[in-house]
Amino acid sequence: MKRQDFRLLEPLRVRWAEIDAQGIVFNGHYLTYLDTAMSAYWRALALPYADTMKRLGGDLFVRRAALDYLGSARYDDRLDIGIRCREFGNSSMKVDAAVFRGDQLLVQADMVYVFADPVAQTPQRLPDALRDVVHGFEAGQSVIEVSLGAWSEHGDAAGAIRHQVFIDEQGIPADMEWDAADGSCLxxxxxxxxxxxxxxxxxxxxxxGVAKIGRMAVLRPMRGTQIGRQVLDALMAEARKLGYREVLLHAQLSAENFYLRAGFQRRGQPFEEAGIGHVEMVRPL
Structure with missing residues (x-):
């Protein structure tokens, strides 16, 4: 196995608690590394795991995990864990996994997951919809579609996301979250x-000449992916089409680096908005 064989490579760093008396990573911890990378694989598929399994009416159970140890990781090593779906059976999903330090392959694994009833744990046919998503991802296709529209078109779904993120998680009062601008915004x-x-x-x-972007929200299971950036890019592309020369936004301080990576620059000093620290950021188009 080589790094380029995997579309998903999850970075990890070896912690002190994971090494044994030999000064190397204890063999059992590699299963935890693989499980952590499987969580990243679901995020890469843009599939919140719990909600997706509930929607599909089943769950995935590990049937087999075979590991070959070819080298040893040590404390503070930076590792990349590769995950790819190799093939499907009737109810099974066969997964290849690999642990790399740089280009060196340390561990390779062959795993089999079985889709089954979550209570009885009896196998069920793996849904075609899930097969299609995985095949598409492994073929390099996008797993996300961003659409633009009026509040009348997107309001129910967008409002539910914003309620969960801003009101439920961040504690912003509902009367501060909703405003009349929603009706005229894109x-x-x-x-x-x-x-x-x-x-x-x-x-x-x-x-x-200046557009303002706001109410950027990503559901918790999908944070750390490129989904928020895709939403931001779609809005900036539309602003450019409409002839705006600049876009600004009020970024929460915790999200400042996200916008810096997207080419925005801070303007002015931090301020509070809805009880949360913000800073104005701008970017030319």
Whole structure:
């Protein structure tokens, strides 16, 4: 196995608690590394695991995990864990996994997951919809679609995401979250291949020539992926089409680095908005 064989490579760093008396990673910890990378694989598929399994009416159970140890990782090593789906059976999903330190293959694994009834644990046919998503991902296809539209089109789904993120998680009062601008804004909505809404944002005119992006929200299981960036890029692309020369936004301080990576620059000093630290950020188009 080589690094280029895997579309998903999850970075990990060896912790002190994971090494044994020989000064190397204890063999059992590699199963934890693989399980951590499998969680990243579901995020890469844009499939929130628990909600997806509930939707499909089953769950995945490990049937087999065989590991070959070819080298040893040590404390503080930076590792990359590769995951790929090799093939499907009637109810099974066969997965290859590999642990790399740089280009060196340390561990390779062959795993089999079985789709089954979550209570009786009796095998069921793996749904075609899940097969299609996995095949598409492994073929290099996008697993997300971002659509733009009015509040009348996207309001129910976008509103549910914003309620969960801003009101439930961040404790922002509902009367501060909803405003009349929603009715005139352009809204972006990211959905996965199952049509599940995962992220949203909106755009309106700030002053002539300048667009303002706001209400950017990504559901918790999907954070750390590129979904938020895809929503942001879609809104900026539309602003460019509409002839705006600049876009600005009020970024929560915890998200400042996200916007810096997207080419935004801080303008002015931090301030509070809805009890949360923000900073104004701008980017030319």
């Amino acid at each position: 809204h972006a909505l990211a959905r996965n291949r199952f049509g599940m809404p995962l992220a949203t944002g909106r755009m309106l005119e700030h002053v002539p």
